[in-house]
Amino acid sequence: MAKMERCPICNVAVKPENLLRHLSETHPRHPDTANLLEELKTDPGRIQRRTAGRPLRVRRWQVLVLLALIVGGLGSYYIVQAASHPPSLPCIGGEGGQVYHWHSQLTIFSGSAKIVIPANIGLSVFCIEPVHTHATDGVIHIESDVNRLYSIGDFFGVWGKPFGSPTQMLVNGSPVTPSATVTLNDQQTIELHYDSFSP
Numbered sequence: 001m002a003k004m005e006r007c008p009i010c011n012v013a014v015k016p017e018n019l020l021r022h023l024s025e026t027h028p029r030h031p032d033t034a035n036l037l038e039e040l041k042t043d044p045g046r047i048q049r050r051t052a053g054r055p056l057r058v059r060r061w062q063v064l065v066l067l068a069l070i071v072g073g074l075g076s077y078y079i080v081q082a083a084s085h086p087p088s089l090p091c092i093g094g095e096g097g098q099v100y101h102w103h104s105q106l107t108i109f110s111g112s113a114k115i116v117i118p119a120n121i122g123l124s125v126f127c128i129e130p131v132h133t134h135a136t137d138g139v140i141h142i143e144s145d146v147n148r149l150y151s152i153g154d155f156f157g158v159w160g161k162p163f164g165s166p167t168q169m170l171v172n173g174s175p176v177t178p179s180a181t182v183t184l185n186d187q188q189t190i191e192l193h194y195d196s197f198s199p
Contacts, residue, residue: 008036088157089150091127098145102186106138106155110197118199122158131155131184142184152190153180161199168193 004013007022009030014022020040027033108115122132130144131154140155156163169178170191176182182190 009033087122087124087127087129088160089122089129089131089154090146092130092143092145095128095143099147100142100144100186102142102184102188104140104142104184104186104188104190106140106152107189107191108138108197108199109191109193111195115197115199118159121155129158131158140184142186149183151180152182152184155184156180164194164197166192166194 003016005016005019006013007019007026009023009027009032012022020037023033023036023040106117108117116136117133117138119133119135122129123134128143131140131142131150133140142150144150153163163180166178168191169176169182170189171182172189178192184190
């Protein structure tokens with residue numbers, strides 16, 4: 001059995017290393033507590049010294065393993081994203097297109113509210129689709145390395161949104177019958193009005 005000491009105030013048996021705490025917590029207002037605490041603190045071995053832990057040492061191989069895990073995780077994420085969202089149009093060879101590089105301005109209204117067209121539609125780590133956006137300004141970049149034209153419906157397909165049934169469509173300010181087959185051209189403006197559109 002461990003060696004016990006008696007509290008000088010209440011005569012309760014406590015372990016020697018716990019006597020200071022017992023006096024402080026159980027008898028904080030007793031008139032003798034302050035003197036007893038001072039006297040006990042001077043006893044050698046009464047207060048256990050904390051031993052310093054070994055310093056943390058990071059080795060080069062641990063850093064390399066951590067970096068490999070991070071790179072592998074990010075790579076897996078992008079591969080899964082690319083596999084789960086395959087491009088709707090064949091990827092082009094690089095930014096700029098080899099046959100042409102046009103810009104159309106698209107504006108969409110849901111009721112009277114103007115819709116913000118997201119940036120980076122049609123752009124991923126692995127693919128640049130021929131119709132895409134770079135910013136939220138509504139500019140559609142039409143870039144092709146094959147001799148073919150693209151429609152507003154192609155852009156909605158890349159965006160992953162249905163073209164639906166707009167109530168009004170203006171091309172270069174002139175009303176036209178709303179259709180997903182309207183061809184995208186350079187320096188063109190397209191305005192679409194919907195009763196309700198969810199970006």
